[in-house]
Every structure is written in C-alpha cells, then in structure tokens.
Amino acid sequence: MELLSRRDFTKQSLGTLLTYSLMETLFRTDAIAEEVKPITNKWLLGVEQLTRDVKDQTITQLAWQEKTEELFSRVELEEFLQLIDFEKLTTNIKMVDNGARSLKFEFPNVEGLPKKLVFGKQVFALHKGRSVVPHGHNNMATAFLILKGDLHGRHYDRLEDGEKDFVIKPTIDRTFQPGEYSTVSDFKDNIHWFKAITEPAFIFNLHVLNVRPGSELPTGRVYVDPQGEKLKGGLIRARKLGYKEAHDLYG
Numbered sequence: 023m024e025l026l027s028r029r030d031f032t033k034q035s036l037g038t039l040l041t042y043s044l045m046e047t048l049f050r051t052d053a054i055a056e057e058v059k060p061i062t063n064k065w066l067l068g069v070e071q072l073t074r075d076v077k078d079q080t081i082t083q084l085a086w087q088e089k090t091e092e093l094f095s096r097v098e099l100e101e102f103l104q105l106i107d108f109e110k111l112t113t114n115i116k117m118v119d120n121g122a123r124s125l126k127f128e129f130p131n132v133e134g135l136p137k138k139l140v141f142g143k144q145v146f147a148l149h150k151g152r153s154v155v156p157h158g159h160n161n162m163a164t165a166f167l168i169l170k171g172d173l174h175g176r177h178y179d180r181l182e183d184g185e186k187d188f189v190i191k192p193t194i195d196r197t198f199q200p201g202e203y204s205t206v207s208d209f210k211d212n213i214h215w216f217k218a219i220t221e222p223a224f225i226f227n228l229h230v231l232n233v234r235p236g237s238e239l240p241t242g243r244v245y246v247d248p249q250g251e252k253l254k255g256g257l258i259r260a261r262k263l264g265y266k267e268a269h270d271l272y273g
C-alpha cells in the first residue's frame with residue numbers, strides 16, 4: 023500500500039479544504055442573492071407599519087423618528103435602488119435649474135403591502151449647488167435617505183412660532199453621503215435644508231400627513247430663512263418666506 027508522506031497528506035487536505043471553502047462561499051453567495059428581495063420587502067413593510075402607527079397615534083412622533091431611523095440604518099442601499107428601479111427612474115430626466123425636481127415612482131407589489139400606502143414618497147433630483155430649500159413642516163412626519171451624491175444637510179428645531187418668524191436652533195449641520203438619512207417631526211428637527219455638493223444628487227423622501235390631530239396650522243411646508251438674526255444661546259430668529267423667495271434665496 024502506498025503511504026502518503028506527511029507533507030503530501032497536508033497538501034492534499036489543504037486542497038480539499040480550499041475546494042470545500044470555495045464551494046461554501048459560492049453557495050452562501052447564492053443564498054444571499056435569494057434573500058435580497060425578502061429583506062428589502064420586509065424593510066418596506068416595516069416603514070409602512072411605522073407610518074400607520076404614527077398616523078394612528080399608537081406611537082409618538084419622536085418614537086416614529088427613532089424607529090424609522092433604526093430601520094433606515096439597516097437598509098442596504100443597493101437593494102433599495104433595485105427596489106425602486108433607480109436606474110430607469112433617473113435615466114434621461116430633465117433636471118431643474120433651481121431647487122429640486124420631484125420624481126414619482128411606484129414600489130413593486132410586495133406581499134402584505136396595501137395598494138394604497140399611508141405615506142407619500144418621491145425622489146428629489148438636484149444639480150450640484152441646488153437645494154431642497156429650507157423649510158419646516160406642520161402636522162407632518164418625514165424622512166430623507168440619500169441615494170446618490172453628497173449633500174450638505176442642516177436641521178433646526180423650531181422652538182417658537184411668531185407671526186412673521188420662527189425662533190430656531192441648529193441641530194444637525196454636516197455632510198450626508200449615500201445611505202445616510204434624517205427625519206423630521208412636529209417636535210424634533212422640524213426644519214431641514216439640503217444642498218447638493220456633488221453632481222447630481224438624489225434623495226428618497228417619505229412623508230406622512232395629519233400626524234397631529236387638533237393642530238390648527240395648515241398641514242404642509244413652511245418656508246424659512248435660517249440665516250437670520252443671531253440670538254442668545256445659539257438661537258436664530260428665522261423669517262418666514264414664501265415659496266418664490268425661498269427659491270430665489272436658496273434654490
């Protein structure tokens with residue numbers, strides 16, 4: 023009987039091991055590919071559930087922000103882009119010279135997802151240097167997820183509502199990259215402003231309306247100039263603006 027030298031034996035085993043591990047990797051890659059869709063679908067179902075909860079007031083707006091941000095932290099950007107067919111959505115589009123263009127899309131049919139979603143959605147397309155102009159929100163909960171490009175993102179708490187201005191406090195001021203996100207509610211980080219610093223930039227936005235029953239303010243956006251008079255304690259007196267002036271100044 024031919025005996026393998028220790029050296030040959032080691033070599034042969036190593037070869038077998040490598041083959042096994044290669045096969046294992048291949049199988050695992052395949053398994054991941056199979057799982058890709060269900061993970062994203064689950065994410066979408068989670069988002070829908072949370073938006074329903076905040077609208078029904080079974081969770082607070084602050085809890086909605088926290089849970090939504092946790093969900094957003096888990097989204098795989100590549101999978102999400104596939105889900106909304108980002109390539110198709112953004113090919114040959116007409117960009118705008120001021121502000122952001124809103125692109126409409128539909129999510130694919132996902133089991134368990136109602137035909138009519140509780141939340142609204144869109145993708146903002148921006149040229150470099152253009153902005154989703156500074157604005158606050160009444161009776162709304164919203165979220166941004168950066169899909170492509172870098173943006174300078176700023177948020178402010180809205181502390182006091184005056185007749186012609188707000189007293190606001192800067193809360194977030196940093197560069198946002200693809201995959202990063204932020205949220206808005208009536209109670210926290212209510213005002214936001216995102217300026218594209220690369221060409222082009224795309225943001226996914228979701229919004230839920232009527233999350234504050236009894237609110238006497240008209241539901242929707244309120245435009246504001248966050249670069250106003252500096253007050254004590256880092257606060258700012260921010261003048262209310264109309265749509266046009268906000269876009270003339272910041273679009």
Ligand SMILES: [Fe+2]
Nearest residue numbers: 157159164214
């Ligand atoms: Fe907004």
